[in-house]
Every structure is written in C-alpha cells, then in structure tokens.
Amino acid sequence: MPVTAISTPGPFRVLVVEDDERSGRMLAGLLRRDGFTVDVCLGGLAGLQHLAEGPAPDVLVTDLRMPQIDGITVARLARTHCPTLPIVIVTAYPDLANRLDGAEPMPQLFIKPLDYSALVGALRDLERSA
Amino acid sequence: MATAVPDTETRFAELKRYVEFSAEDAALLAGFRTTAEPHFERIAQEFYDQIRLHEEAHAVFTGEAQIARLQRSLVRWLERVFGGTYNEAYFAETTAIGRVHVKVGLPQRYMFTAMALIRLSLMEIAEASGPHGTRVSRAICRIIDLELATMLESYRDDSISRIQHVERLEKEALGRDLAKTQHRYVNAVELARVLIVGLDDTGVIRLFNREAERVTGHGRDEVLGLELLTALGIDPDGDGAGVDALLRSFRSPAPDGAASDGSPLETTIRTRAGHPRVIRWHFTHAPADGDDVSVFALGLDSTDERATADRVKQQERLAAIGTLAAGLAHEIRNPLNGAQLHVTYLDMALRDIDASADLLDTVHVVRDEIRRLGGLVSEFLDFARPRPLQIKPVVIQEVLARTVQMVTSQAQTREVTLTLDAPPADIELQADRAKLEQVFLNLAQNAVDALASGGRVVLRARRQPRTVTVEVEDDGPGIPSGTPIFDAFFSTKSHGTGLGLSITHRIVTDHGGSIDVETAPGRTLFRVVLPVAGPQTQSQPIPGVNDDD
Numbered sequence: 247m248p249v250t251a252i253s254t255p256g257p258f259r260v261l262v263v264e265d266d267e268r269s270g271r272m273l274a275g276l277l278r279r280d281g282f283t284v285d286v287c288l289g290g291l292a293g294l295q296h297l298a299e300g301p302a303p304d305v306l307v308t309d310l311r312m313p314q315i316d317g318i319t320v321a322r323l324a325r326t327h328c329p330t331l332p333i334v335i336v337t338a339y340p341d342l343a344n345r346l347d348g349a350e351p352m353p354q355l356f357i358k359p360l361d362y363s364a365l366v367g368a369l370r371d372l373e374r375s376a
Numbered sequence: 377m378a379t380a381v382p383d384t385e386t387r388f389a390e391l392k393r394y395v396e397f398s399a400e401d402a403a404l405l406a407g408f409r410t411t412a413e414p415h416f417e418r419i420a421q422e423f424y425d426q427i428r429l430h431e432e433a434h435a436v437f438t439g440e441a442q443i444a445r446l447q448r449s450l451v452r453w454l455e456r457v458f459g460g461t462y463n464e465a466y467f468a469e470t471t472a473i474g475r476v477h478v479k480v481g482l483p484q485r486y487m488f489t490a491m492a493l494i495r496l497s498l499m500e501i502a503e504a505s506g507p508h509g510t511r512v513s514r515a516i517c518r519i520i521d522l523e524l525a526t527m528l529e530s531y532r533d534d535s536i537s538r539i540q541h542v543e544r545l546e547k548e549a550l551g552r553d554l555a556k557t558q559h560r561y562v563n564a565v566e567l568a569r570v571l572i573v574g575l576d577d578t579g580v581i582r583l584f585n586r587e588a589e590r591v592t593g594h595g596r597d598e599v600l601g602l603e604l605l606t607a608l609g610i611d612p613d614g615d616g617a618g619v620d621a622l623l624r625s626f627r628s629p630a631p632d633g634a635a636s637d638g639s640p641l642e643t644t645i646r647t648r649a650g651h652p653r654v655i656r657w658h659f660t661h662a663p664a665d666g667d668d669v670s671v672f673a674l675g676l677d678s679t680d681e682r683a684t685a686d687r688v689k690q691q692e693r694l695a696a697i698g699t700l701a702a703g704l705a706h707e708i709r710n711p712l713n714g715a716q717l718h719v720t721y722l723d724m725a726l727r728d729i730d731a732s733a734d735l736l737d738t739v740h741v742v743r744d745e746i747r748r749l750g751g752l753v754s755e756f757l758d759f760a761r762p763r764p765l766q767i768k769p770v771v772i773q774e775v776l777a778r779t780v781q782m783v784t785s786q787a788q789t790r791e792v793t794l795t796l797d798a799p800p801a802d803i804e805l806q807a808d809r810a811k812l813e814q815v816f817l818n819l820a821q822n823a824v825d826a827l828a829s830g831g832r833v834v835l836r837a838r839r840q841p842r843t844v845t846v847e848v849e850d851d852g853p854g855i856p857s858g859t860p861i862f863d864a865f866f867s868t869k870s871h872g873t874g875l876g877l878s879i880t881h882r883i884v885t886d887h888g889g890s891i892d893v894e895t896a897p898g899r900t901l902f903r904v905v906l907p908v909a910g911p912q913t914q915s916q917p918i919p920g921v922n923d924d925d
Contacts, residue, residue, distance in 0.1 A: 359715070
C-alpha cells in the first residue's frame with residue numbers, strides 16, 4: 247500500500263467537533279474508553295482553532311449544523327492541512343453533507359441518533375488502514 | 377270598392393288620345409296611300425344609305441343581307457302605316473316591332489333619327505301632293521308619333537323587366553348573404569366550447585347550444601321552454617338567488633343603471649345523470665326587436681378548475697405543515713443523539729459492574745426505542761421532504777435482483793420462498809433507481825412480513841409497449857377490505873411507522889406510474905405500472921419543502 251500520509255506513531259487520534267456539550271463530552275468519553283486518543287471541541291470555532299494550533303488528528307469526527315462555524319467549514323480547513331484526512335460526519339441534517347460532494351476521500355456519514363458501535367467499527371477500519 | 381272605377385281605356389287608346397290621332401287622320405292616311413306607295417322603295421333605300429354613312433349606326437348591322445331584309449321590312453312597315461286601320465291588332469304589331477328593336481339592342485336615339493328621316497321624306501311627298509298636303513302631313517306626323525310612342529313603350533317595358541330582374545338577383549344575393557351569415561352564427565354558437573343559453577324576458581330557455589347539451593347531458597328538446605334554474609337543477613335559495621336577482625334587474629333596471637352584467641356568477645348545476653358540475657356564467661342583457669331571446673348566459677365548466685384549485689390549496693397547506701414538521705423532525709435527532717450516547721455509556725458501565733440481565737434489558741429497551749424514533753424521523757422526512765427524482769436509464773431486472781438480495785436473509789429467517797420472475801431480455805426504463813429500489817424493497821418486505829413460515833413471495837416483471845409492470849404477490853392472509861393502506865401513519869405492524877406504503881405510493885406517482893392492490897385471503901398482489909419514458913413532467917418540488925435549510 248502506498249503511504250501518502252505520514253502515519254503518526256502512537257495512539258490513533260480522533261478530533262470530535264460537536265456543539266452540543268453533553269453529547270460531545272459523552273462521545274469523547276466513550277471513544278476514550280474504547281482506547282482512542284480524543285480531542286473534543288465544542289463548536290466549529292473551537293474546531294478551527296484546534297486544527298490551527300493543536301496536535302494534528304488522524305480522523306475528524308464532526309457535526310455539521312453548528313452556530314457560527316459549521317462542520318463543512320471545519321472539514322474544508324482540515325483538508326487544507328491534510329488533504330487525505332479521513333472525515334466522519336455525524337449529523338441530524340444529512341442533506342447538508344452534499345456540500346462536500348466530490349471531496350476525496352469521501353467523508354463517511356452517520357445520522358443522529360448515532361449508532362455508536364457502527365462509528366467505532368468505522369474508526370477501527372480507518373485506524374487499521376492508516 | 378265603390379269610389380274608383382278602373383279606367384277601361386287601353387294603352388293604345390290612351391296613346392292615340394295623347395298624340396291627338398283622330399279618325400280623320402286615319403282616313404287621310406288611307407287616302408294618301410296610293411300617292412305615297414310608289415315612293416316606299418326609294419325611302420327605304422335612302423334611309424339605309426343614310427345609315428351606312430354613320431359608322432356607329434352602321435356597326436349595329438351584321439351585313440348587307442340583313443340590311444336588304446330590313447329594307448323590305450321598312451317597306452312593309454310603310455304599307456302598314458298607310459293601311460287605314462289602327463286598332464288593337466295594329467298596336468300589337470307595332471309593339472312586336474318595338475320588341476324586336478329592343479331585342480337587337482337598337483339604341484333609342486337611332487329610332488328617333490330614323491323616324492325623323494322617314495317623316496321628312498313622307499312630308500315632302502305630302503306637301504307636294506296638292507291642297508290637302510298640310511293636313512296629310514299632320515296626319516303623318518301623328519301616326520309616326522304614335523308609332524314612336526308605342527315602340528318606346530316596348531323599351532319602357534323592357535327596362536322595367538330588366539330592373540325587376542336585377543332586383544330579383546339582388547334579392548337572391550341578399551338571401552344568400554343572409555343564409556351565409558345565419559350559417560356562420562349558428563356554427564359559432566353550436567361549435568363554441570362555451571355553454572350558450574338564451575333566455576327570454578321571463579327567464580325561460582329559448583336557446584341551448586351543443587356545449588350546453590354536452591356539459592349538462594340535457595337535450596335541447598328537454599330544456600327549451602323551461603326556466604333556467606329548474607332546467608339545470610340550480611338551487612333557487614343558494615346559487616340560484618344571485619341568478620334570479622340578476623335576471624330581475626335586467627327586466628326592470630334600477631334607475632341608477634345598476635343592472636350589472638360584469639362579474640361572473642358561479643352556480644352548481646345538476647347534470648341529467650344527477651352529477652353536480654360547477655359552471656361560471658356571464659349574463660348579458662341584449663334585448664332586440666323581433667327576438668324573444670333577451671338574455672345570453674355564457675357558461676364555462678369550471679368544475680375541474682375548482683378541483684385543481686382545491687388540490688393546490690390542500691398541497692400548499694400540507695407543504696406548510698410539512699416544512700414545520702420536517703424542521704421539528706430534524707431537531708428531534710439532536711436530543712435523541714444525546715440520549716443514545718448516554719444510554720450507550722450506561723450499557724457499558726452496567727456491563728463493567730456485571731449488572732443483572734434485567735437492568736441490561738431495560739437499558740436495551742431504551743436504546744431500541746431511541747433507534748426506532750430515529751428510524752421514524754428518517755422515514756417521516758423522506759415522506760415530508762422528498763428529494764427530486766434522479767432520472768436515468770434503469771434496468772428493472774437489476775433493481776429486482778437487488779431487492780431479492782436485500783430481503784433474502786429476512787425471508788430465510790421466516791422460511792419464506794422468494795422467486796424472481798422476469799424475462800431474460802433487459803427491460804429498461806427512465807427512473808430514479810434508488811427510489812425504485814425503495815419501492816420494491818418496501819413491497820417485498822411487507823409481503824414477507826405478512827407470511828407465516830412456508831409462504832411464497834413472487835416478484836414479477838413484464839414489459840408492455842409503453843409501460844413496465846412489476847407485481848409483488850404473496851399467498852398470505854390478505855388485507856381486510858377498506859384498509860387505508862396507502863394513508864400516512866396507518867400501520868398494522870407493531871413496529872411499523874405507517875409511512876412505507878405512503879412513500880411507495882408517492883414515488884410511483886412521481887414517476888408518472890400507478891400502484892394498485894388486489895387482495896383476498898390466500899393472495900395479495902401489488903401491481904406497479906411505470907411509464908418506460910419516465911415521468912413526463914418532473915413533479916415540481918413544493919416550494920420550501922425540498923430544500924434543506
């Protein structure tokens with residue numbers, strides 16, 4: 247397999263961007279229990295700041311509809327930093343994701359309420375192929 | 377009648393009186409004959425010689441043979457003039473000669489000059505004949521005037537008959553014009569796709585055109601002579617009141633001229649078969665002398681129009697509700713998500729402490745219910761905010777093969793046999809593939825769900841010239857009659873949302889197709905018919921509904 251992204255040594259790092267505080271923290275907690283390294287940003291603006299200043303994620307898990315800065319903007323900025331960054335969208339408004347049509351690799355889409363085990367399965371697949 | 381006794385004087389007698397031709401004149405002429413007769417040939421000869429000199433007059437004759445013949449006639453005429461007997465028979469002969477002149481088209485002016493020439497010649501002879509010459513000359517003048525007058529009568533009779541002929545022709549032409557005009561108006565009235573009803577002063581129908589017959593189902597023989605409201609079954613206390621008031625205002629217009637015929641009146645009529653139809657009428661008051669029709673009612677059948685308007689209104693109402701509900705449905709997903717994540721945590725934590733199965737089951741019920749609510753939201757959104765169809769060529773066998781594949785495990789669990797019956801040649805149609813998959817998956821799943829173990833489900837596809845028919849048949853218990861299976865939120869399943877068949881129905885109709893069901897205990901068959909060419913007019917997305925945000 248051709249190595250395009252520089253694989254980060256150490257644990258698989260997940261960036262969760264979710265404006266609902268309780269849901270964001272709970273998702274981060276569950277993922278940590280399952281062994282992932284998780285950074286959680288409450289809202290799009292925090293997500294942008296993290297992408298600019300924080301440690302680079304191996305995957306972005308983001309909500310779409312958020313006040314001020316939406317998930318589409320976050321996803322686009324993430325891709326400017328790392329064009330091959332895997333993106334997972336968790337949203338109540340799946341139709342909004344068509345604004346990312348044509349993005350490669352294609353973001354994976356999960357509709358709320360989230361099927362947590364399906365998300366973990368997808369992240370494990372990404373971790374394996376990273 | 378006692379007053380005016382008709383004058384019995386003949387035309388000839390009247391002419392004789394007018395030129396003062398007397399019995400003495402007659403005797404003088406008779407006496408002069410022997411003197412004059414030797415000159416007749418010469419007079420005739422000179423007369424026609426004179427004519428030959430006149431180009432235009434000469435042109436009247438066809439040739440020398442004719443002139444010779446006419447010369448002989450002139451001699452005979454001169455002999456007559458001096459015959460001495462001037463009775464009705466004589467008059468008849470002169471009239472006949474006059475008619476010949478008319479017939480050959482001899483201009484009257486030539487007759488005058490001719491007579492003048494002959495008169496001069498004869499007078500010369502008379503003057504030279506002796507003492508009675510002057511008297512004879514006068515007699516000659518009178519007889520020649522008499523001849524002229526008689527012949528002119530022929531011209532007059534001719535022109536009268538010609539005028540009468542022209543009048544007759546004009547009358548006939550006028551009649552033809554009238555018939556043509558009438559024909560045009562009859563056609564215009566009869567062929568118009570507008571109800572045209574003519575009413576007399578009392579509101580009774582006097583004219584009922586073909587469209588009126590077609591729309592109402594009444595023949596004109598059934599309604600002519602009846603009052604409009606009675607004939608068309610218009611409620612006199614409802615719609616009819618307005619019509620009545622208007623007709624009354626036509627009969628006795630208000631002093632301020634308020635007898636308006638401007639705005640249309642809508643009435644519900646009853647057809648001959650008893651069906652209601654909505655007609656929009658325009659009443660026009662157009663009284664005319666000699667016509668019993670004084671009011672014209674022009675009507676348009678607006679039944680369908682109104683139904684369409686009602687449907688559009690209903691659609692708009694549903695769209696507004698749909699937009700509201702869809703917004704709500706989306707937002708429900710967020711709290712559901714929070715709940716689900718927390719329940720997931722609870723589930724894990726309980727496992728970590730080896731909680732009892734009861735506790736775990738309880739948590740799982742909550743988890744499953746949240747999942748179900750999530751599914752309901754998704755289906756509802758699919759129903760309330762359908763996406764526009766993505767029309768592409770689709771091979772129906774491929775769609776059905778995928779359907780079978782997706783239902784197979786479910787069928788195996790329930791020990792149901794699933795069969796695909798489709799012709800080997802590809803059946804291609806213009807459709808939205810994903811939507812069609814949804815349709816047949818839904819129908820196939822319903823069929824499998826309806827069966828006890830050992831049941832059979834057949835998916836069948838057939839091609840017609842312009843359509844594709846897909847049937848989903850099962851040998852289950854059937855659907856009780858009158859079940860509103862296509863209505864939203866109707867479900868007989870404990871876990872159904874009641875939206876599956878509503879969505880199916882909508883997808884099929886959006887494709888310009890139809891879906892129906894035949895059901896009886898032991899056999900239920902859903903039949904979907906889709907046009908090969910795809911939807912003819914892309915169903916317009918309802919504004920504000922299809923667009924997310």
